[in-house]
Amino acid sequence: MAQAIASRARKAVVKALESECWQLREGARRYLGQRKVVRPSIVNKRSSDILHDPWYNKGTAFPLTERERLGLRGMLPPRVMSINQQIDRFMANFRSLERNTRDGPQEVAALAKWRILNRLHDRNETLFYKILIDNIQQLAPIVYTPTVGLVCQNYSGLFRRPRGMYFSAADRGEMMSMIYNWPAEQVDMIVVTDGSRILGLGDLGVQGIGIPIGKLDLYVAAAGMNPQRVLPVMIDVGTNNQQLLDNPLYMGLHRPRLEGEEYMSIIDEFMEAAFTRYPDVIVQFEDFQSKWAFKLLQRYRTHYRMFNDDIQGTAGVALAGVLGAVRAQGRPMSDIAKQKIVVVGAGSAGLGVVSFMKQAVARVVGNDSPQVQGSDNFWLVDKDGLVTEARENIDPDAKQYARSLDDISRSGLQEGASLVDVVRHVKPDVLMGLSAVGGLFTQEVLEAMKLSDCPRPAILPMSNPTSKAECTAEQAFKYVGPHIVFASGSPFQDVDLGDGKIGRVNQGNNMYLFPGIGLGALLSGAHHITDGMLHAAAECLASVMDEESLQKGIIYPPIPEIRNITAKIAEAVIKEAIIEEVAEGYRETDPRELQAMAQDDSILAYVEKNMWSPEYSSLVYES
Numbered sequence: 001m002a003q004a005i006a007s008r009a010r011k012a013v014v015k016a017l018e019s020e021c022w023q024l025r026e027g028a029r030r031y032l033g034q035r036k037v038v039r040p041s042i043v044n045k046r047s048s049d050i051l052h053d054p055w056y057n058k059g060t061a062f063p064l065t066e067r068e069r070l071g072l073r074g075m076l077p078p079r080v081m082s083i084n085q086q087i088d089r090f091m092a093n094f095r096s097l098e099r100n101t102r103d104g105p106q107e108v109a110a111l112a113k114w115r116i117l118n119r120l121h122d123r124n125e126t127l128f129y130k131i132l133i134d135n136i137q138q139l140a141p142i143v144y145t146p147t148v149g150l151v152c153q154n155y156s157g158l159f160r161r162p163r164g165m166y167f168s169a170a171d172r173g174e175m176m177s178m179i180y181n182w183p184a185e186q187v188d189m190i191v192v193t194d195g196s197r198i199l200g201l202g203d204l205g206v207q208g209i210g211i212p213i214g215k216l217d218l219y220v221a222a223a224g225m226n227p228q229r230v231l232p233v234m235i236d237v238g239t240n241n242q243q244l245l246d247n248p249l250y251m252g253l254h255r256p257r258l259e260g261e262e263y264m265s266i267i268d269e270f271m272e273a274a275f276t277r278y279p280d281v282i283v284q285f286e287d288f289q290s291k292w293a294f295k296l297l298q299r300y301r302t303h304y305r306m307f308n309d310d311i312q313g314t315a316g317v318a319l320a321g322v323l324g325a326v327r328a329q330g331r332p333m334s335d336i337a338k339q340k341i342v343v344v345g346a347g348s349a350g351l352g353v354v355s356f357m358k359q360a361v362a363r364v365v366g367n368d369s370p371q372v373q374g375s376d377n378f379w380l381v382d383k384d385g386l387v388t389e390a391r392e393n394i395d396p397d398a399k400q401y402a403r404s405l406d407d408i409s410r411s412g413l414q415e416g417a418s419l420v421d422v423v424r425h426v427k428p429d430v431l432m433g434l435s436a437v438g439g440l441f442t443q444e445v446l447e448a449m450k451l452s453d454c455p456r457p458a459i460l461p462m463s464n465p466t467s468k469a470e471c472t473a474e475q476a477f478k479y480v481g482p483h484i485v486f487a488s489g490s491p492f493q494d495v496d497l498g499d500g501k502i503g504r505v506n507q508g509n510n511m512y513l514f515p516g517i518g519l520g521a522l523l524s525g526a527h528h529i530t531d532g533m534l535h536a537a538a539e540c541l542a543s544v545m546d547e548e549s550l551q552k553g554i555i556y557p558p559i560p561e562i563r564n565i566t567a568k569i570a571e572a573v574i575k576e577a578i579i580e581e582v583a584e585g586y587r588e589t590d591p592r593e594l595q596a597m598a599q600d601d602s603i604l605a606y607v608e609k610n611m612w613s614p615e616y617s618s619l620v621y622e623s
């Protein structure tokens, strides 16, 4: 009895102490507010070793005191420049390169720009990211789509310095120790590919590493992920690209891709290694061919903190775009349930979109609605035409979205109907391309969209890179009309429609979502990424658009706003993780503190405070 009383008393004291600590922590948090402190960095190298370390190197911006302290005196030109002067110098070079390559082949110019950016990245990370953030609209098409596609195609020739990690079929059984070769003690974000479907360019084998690098550049620029804590990963299981296999200079394994169990066990081994060394990391799967993309997502999504950007990020961006298009028609978002949507391409991207949008419709009209039970809103077209239940050897992932025979015979269509026939009969509100077939929306298909009874049909050729876009912006405005809403996966210029009118071009790319999903998952410490968190992200993206922009046909925010938008998306993701009780906290911020922040509406400030910004910190030498 006495023992029980003592134990109860002990528990009460511990509880009181805990609560006091919590209050103290809470008080400190409020007191410190959202003040951001640039902490000094501890370096254990000196002199030229610092100049050759892109993380610490400041080039001509090293102040004299630091040059003295770190053995850099005499190692640099004498004038100390500010970071703004360094930016001016780089941008002057960049613009002169632009002028000099303007009249030559576009691809040569694009690669030249990528090269000077990449060299800066290798020399001075802080300056590289500052320039990238300040000029994101101009530079995203170089570090990301479309130029990153060209870079991957030519990677064996462009490769100078390694970036990220390579795990290959030859490393079986070794990955657990290999991951410890990575120098960072902490990694927040991994983007991994097996190179099997790089943008719409197909199997590029080991050269696909360019994609994780480009995506992580956006994580740093848009989400403020700390560049010292991101890790691009390439898993080389071989390639089925004969041109690469025939190229003696190809840098990957010269063997056909592993398949079946052998393939799966390699990816399993990598995941186990990654989460063993970095238990809090988030892994984004990128550009895996569809047959593996779905299987791997199913396999890992509740076990690890991971998501597949092509399936889930793309779906969210497509949903936000369609919600924007609905509002541009002057209708409420809930009218998404009435939209007729033709999705061309039934791979990871197309199927991800249909699945997610059906969930969104269910959220709007309720699960039991016939619109949700049948596939009323969606017509899926792949390389063999309209996908129906009569399709032989139907891809199991596509089966649930196949149109019923009853339904299509009523509308005068049949299994495998051509795209143009589908458009003529369905008269869709939305025509979305995720086929990786450039020019698939021919003049005939686009003209058929004129039959749409929608006041503002949406034409969304979302395939990447530019050469794979189903149509150009100019073609869409020319053949469908000036009233359309247009978004493409890779950027196009706005279109001059004459009489002072402009056809607005949006970039419908998962770059608007994945940084916010990753950041929200990280800062909430969600133990897995739920559908609800993905919907919260997409709905947040849709909601940031104001009526005036939507009326002009602008359905996504301007790219220079991407950092602010990403912070808001992360906020939405964290709030949802808290509501769903999957948020386990991040570093010293425990779930209780997250909840308190949600209550006093300070999650956004918490996100912003945790976003890394490129600023030179003073360097302190420690041997």
Ligand SMILES: NC(=O)C1=CN([C@@H]2O[C@H](COP(=O)(O)OP(=O)(O)OC[C@H]3O[C@@H](n4cnc5c(N)ncnc54)[C@H](O)[C@@H]3O)[C@@H](O)[C@H]2O)C=CC1
Binding pocket: 197, 198, 199, 200, 201, 289, 290, 291, 309, 310, 314, 317, 344, 345, 346, 347, 348, 349, 350, 381, 382, 383, 384, 385, 433, 434, 435, 436, 437, 440, 462, 463, 464, 465, 468, 488, 489, 490, 508, 509, 510, 511
């Ligand atoms: N804008 C964005 O944010 C994103 C765009 N994408 C793009 O989506 C494209 C597709 O990606 P995945 O689904 O992973 O590729 P995938 O290769 O798995 O799927 C392609 C689909 O297109 C279909 N297709 C091929 N030729 C066709 C034709 N002539 N007519 C109709 N359908 C045809 C195929 O049957 C297949 O279903 C890529 O170009 C990729 O860059 C992917 C993710 C995000």
Ligand SMILES: CC(=O)C(=O)O
Binding pocket: 145, 198, 199, 200, 287, 309, 310, 463, 464, 489, 509, 510, 511
């Ligand atoms: C944007 C992207 O993720 C893709 O085209 O695959």
Ligand SMILES: [Mg+2]
Binding pocket: 199, 286, 287, 309, 310
């Ligand atoms: Mg992708």
